Amino acid sequence: PPENAHTIPCTLLHPIFGTFIDDCENLEPTPDDNKLAMTLSAVMSGFFTDETARASRFREILQEHNIGMMGTTIDGTAYGPDGDIQHKGFRYAIAEVKSELGSTPAEPHMQAILYYIRFTESFAKAKPTFRFPCIIITLFGPHIDFSAAVWSNRPNMQVISTALPLFHHPTDSKMRAMVARHIGALRKALRSLLACYQGMTSPSLDQDLEFLDSKFQDPMFPYPYSFTCIETSLTCDFTYYNQMDHSRLLFSAVKTTDDKTLCIKFVRRYSKEVHQRCASDGFAPALLGFEQLPGGWYMIVMEMITDDYCRLQEITVPYPHHDALATELQSLHRGGYVHGDIRDTNIIVKKDCSPGFMLVDFDWSGTIGETRYPMNVYQGERLWRPDGAEDGQLILAEHDMQMLHAIFPKGTFV
Structure with missing residues (x-):
């Protein structure tokens, strides 16, 4: 329920998921993305005898297109997700499949996040500074959607796509392209997620993921730890201090170079022009940074208003x-x-x-x-x-x- 959702969404806990959302809108699919989308549409629109048969065929199709989804179980049990992708035991993709809509009492998103928790909780205790990002693929009958899972001080899950009908008409080119973009976005996200886990023991070569290094150790806060100064165009690092309002994405932080106190705000829309105009007239706090982030987010960096x-x-x-x-x-x-x-x-x-x-x-x-x-x-x-x-x-x-x-x-x- 909304009242129980973590204030900080998964798209601000890890950049891969905001990028996934953007790619679902803008990515140009490859020929193989188009083929995989067409195959999934043709096969998953059919009827299967049970959940196991649908899940098995789903994994086979992904494997035929170089997405290494395997069926596994939780150690010591006969239970497990309908598919996962892992690196040295770390699951960075989990699939949960249902034969049809409403075919079982179990809700697939809930099952998937429970598997994520079971697979991740021991690792999270051993490495509390890592965020353990994972993409969740939910296939229920001929519908597919995608969710993000990230570990802060607790497991978090966020749906990051609409449910796509794979039974669309062959002439519906708009829906075909939408499914193909999601497939391309999934491939790209899987490559980035693999790089994250490969970089757990060595610095990541991807600058967008460098926060995973020891320099940035607190997964309780959003992932940006730097901004480009509007006045000087220099990159400024900062350290979060606390969340000023637990119902809003508003944080206090300290600038690394001079210990200046900052106010950091994350929003979906904002007028840089109006803020700067009011600040130039002395009627708003100085706007120090304005960053556009993946997934439709903006990070606003301003001076902290004094205690008087x-x-x-x-x-x-x-x-x-x-x-x-x-x-x-x-x-x-x-x-x-x-x-x-x-x-x-x-x-x-x-x-x-x-x-x-x-x-x-x-x-x-x-x-x-x-x-x-x-x-x-x-x-x-x-x-x-x-x-x-x-x-x-x-x-x-x-x-x-x-x-x-x-x-x-x-x-x-x-």
Whole structure:
């Protein structure tokens, strides 16, 4: 269930899985990827006498196309997944197969992650700094999907593809290409996963995987440990300190070279331009780094706000500088931008109510006339929003101002 999901997704615990997602969208399949996709479609669309027969034929097809999936069991038992790929005992791919949808009470994703835990838990205790990435292939009847498994301080699993129908019509070229891209992405991920496990005892030659070396030892945090400084274009290393809010991807960190405290944030959308404009006017923390990561993620690196500031919602006396807030927002609007989410949690003010404030959270910010609200915009008893502030609608400058006015008592503004 969503409430039990780890805040940090597998795609931020290991770059291979974000890359897999990107490859499923953009990779150009090889001729053999296309052949394998066509064969899987033709064979797996058929009926099998039982789960064992379907799993056996699935492994055979993969082996014929140089994907070495084997059937194994858990040591000392007669049980095991319907296929796995391993390097010196480390499983980096696990397959779970069902004869048809609903053919057994067991849920294939749950079975697969339980096998991952059984195969990995002893290794995780012996090598707690390694993340033990594994791709899970789930085949249920003529449907196939892919999931990521990573070990932090606990096992984590994340579905990283839609369920693909292998029984698509032969004329459905769009679906055929989609399946082939997923096959190509799987091949590429398997090569990268093998390199990870081969590099456990020696430094990896792949720079994208270098965090697995002893330099980066804490799997409790996302995998990026460096950023390119916007001002100097130099690479800056940092060390995570803690997760500032366990419900959000927000971390404190320390820059390695000068011990400067950083705020690291991971988001799916963000306006670099609006943040920089507000920062240049002195109304936002300095933006130090802006990194696009695999899987549709962005890493935002900014200076840490000092202890003499707090959120506006924490101020218990009337805040006297509301007109300055309105003036800055109007200036932003004249420049052609909206903030998009003006709340008392996103306005940072001086604790002693002296002049000076900052705007934060530019996830919804952008150009007026282009920027739209994301999915699942909340409005209700805990938060008022103006009419039109709804999923998919344009974010208007007047929405910013109406949200600001709603924070303060009537008659506050001149």
